[in-house]
Amino acid sequence: MVRFFFIFLLVVDAAIGMTQSSQRKRVNFDEDWRFHFGNAADPTKDFNYRIAPIFAKSGATTNTALGVGFKDSSWRQLDLPHDWAVELPFVNSPNFDVMAHGYKPVGGLFPETSVGWYRKHFTIARKDSGQRFSVTFDGIFRDANIWVNGFYLGNNQSGYIGVTYDITDYINYGRDNVIAVRADASQYEGWFYEGAGIYRHVWLNSYNNTHVANDGIFASAEVKGNAATVSIETTIENQGQGTSACTVQTYVTERNGKVVAQSNEQPLTLLTIESKAVTQQVAVSQPHLWSLEDPYLYRVVTIIKQNGKVIDRVQHRFGIRTIDIKWNGVFLNGKHVKIKGTNNHQDHAGIGSALPDAMQYYRVRLLKELGSNSYRVSHNAPTPELLDACDSLGMLVIDEQRLLNSSPEYVYQLERIIKRDRNHPSVFLWSIGNEEGWIQTTTIGKRIAQSLLLKQKEWDPTRTSTYAADLPNVFNGVNEVIPVRGFNYRDSFVAAYHKDHPMQPIIGTEMGSTVTTRGIYEVDTARAYVPDQDITSPWWASTAEEWWTEAAVNDYWLGGYVWTGFDYRGEPTPYQWPNVNSHFGVMDVCGFPKNIYYYYQSWWTDKDVLHLSPHWNWKGKEGQLIDVWVNSNADNVELFLNGKSLGKKDMPRNKHLQWSVRYKPGVLEAVAYKKGKKLTSKVETTGAPVAIILKADRNSLLADNQDATVVNVSVVDQQGREVPDAGNQIQFSLAGSGKIIGVGNGDPSSHEPDKYFNGAWKRQLFNGKCQVIIQAGKEKSPIQLEAKSEGLKPAVVYFQQEIL
Incomplete structure (x- = not known):
């Protein structure tokens, strides 16, 4: 058993006290x-x-x-x-x-x-x-x-x-x-x-010579019944020319600023160029625990005074929670949580790796809507704002070290990761490496892992670690010493490994890896596309149904992380050029769902899910058989073509349903019942596109030159139905103090620019969709985005900018 009690601080440096007296x-x-x-x-x-x-x-x-x-x-x-x-x-x-x-x-x-x-x-x-x-x-x-x-x-x-x-x-x-x-x-x-x-x-950053050290606060708590004892360790530095006498005090507040616990002022004397750690404890009664459903964040404030005057003040958001990691599950605040995770690289359509903070929240919200409850940062330390988003929205995180290496350079990198991120409530597990094939089964790998694990415990004794191993039932090397065994693929060996090592927790650090191209339903080697269904995976991986049907029903699986939540640039598989990004995502690089999205949503949420694919625009294929998939968590589904029943089937748990249907234009409809509740879903043969539709993630922006929002673009026919196979080119123009910072469409073989420097922003629809990302300016004035395309009715969307 691996058991820990936590309180966590999310370091939000924008919230650091800015009063004149604090000087920070x-x-x-x-x-x-x-x-x-x-x-x-x-x-x-x-x-x-x-x-x-x-x-x-x-x-x-x-x-x-x-x-x-x-x-x-x-x-x-x-x-x-x-x-x-x-x-x-x-x-x-x-x-x-x-x-x-x-x-x-x-x-x-x-x-x-x-x-x-x-x-x-x-x-x-x-x-x-x-x-x-x-x-x-x-x-x-x-x-x-x-x-x-x-x-x-x-x-x-x-x-x-x-x-x-x-x-x-x-x-x-x-x-x-x-x-x-x-x-x-x-x-x-x-x-x-x-x-x-x-x-x-x-x-x-500016601060007093006597100050809280960089990443110098670490808080933990023991939760017993209806009370939490919060322990806050603060490292204070004196970088002045003489001895510094000061006091240190910490208090905890609700979101509204109400103080719920505080320590006494503790005197401290520091010599020149000296640092000391001070540990203070406060009691929080009836703590509001951080959870996936209710990610409540307190504030903790550390104050340094000199001669009664505040000379440094540091404020953080933080969450109180407990974590239990056993062989039979992860327990958050005593509640069993099956890990339903995704792996993700850090790039997004149009903007590469340079994401505005709002994009981190946008992407995490998309994953939450999918039903995911955990995010593995693969394979690099995240930006702090990603962890802020996970803290605020309720998403557990595996935070990963870049390489399995105990040299001074990489140990220093590990120290910086842990000290920076250990106060985030979302981070529940560290990873010390990923697929180190040269050393992971050797005594060298074992010794390196032991060294890194000791360092991890030194800097954060409240958590434990995993390692992402692309190995079958193998116990030598890193696996001999890693507390939580990580499996990258090789899911068919998990049961045997558990039988041989029944008390070691097991988590699927990389699972699935179905390759799909949104809106494509046949193999296209010329354009390097693969079908948008759960049927194609590389030799080293499996489909979604192959791994999740095992993980879902066996408690010795803590859960797992799909490779990947979003498509990402590079690593095109199974093709190379003209592909420029991967096909692994449950969503494409814009965050548009593929069909596999609805498989996971069916079995990862309690939502009423009934998704029918493919679209029903197949001109020239009249009379030919079309492979129809239904993803749902209903009890049974009946399929109709133009009102005629094609049969009723029971929905197998953690799987999907299929029909072979001879194509005829019209309406293909699924009717399902879930615990007596009727659900319906349909796809229709559409006409030609006549108008552009713009859908903004939000219409109010902070005029800080940083805030951003996503606008998703589609087209509709004369009857207002979205045209799923449209490929129109859309031109964008922006009026106001904001700016367009990127465009994309999810096409893994598109070589259109992500950025335009002449102001002539444009993007072709890929299977009916594209995306434009807007960043705020500095003026409290409206922004207007207009989208045009030859032969289509243009669309306009407005954004209001506010100044705090």
């Missing part, structure tokens, strides 16, 4: 950067990098792109997050890595588009010279060297783990300051699309 500020630093390509092969095209002696003397960078005086006015102006890879054209290169990375010209064979330079000018007032300052990069892909005012700060090898640097010593107060970043994406970390550039947020 966290300022979003995403706006107004300058960007220019370098060159990995030609130093003269790389601003003389590797030629100029920039490391010979500290700060000796005056006449280079690293210094303050360098003229960057001709560089491209942009806001972060920024992924330059998604902006590049597709290239049909035989190089395997390019194929795996979505046929984008990034990597060792493309030196001219694999290095990017960024510069940011900023000013800090002289009155703030008594503060400390640091800069945080949430994610740069990759191999990033960073300077401030020509002084080298450091190198961050990871393309996924953020890094924070103290820049206090290098600031020119009251004058121009410059951050310079050289990101080199020549070397990959994965075998899938990873993007390139500063694709996550950047923050400027």
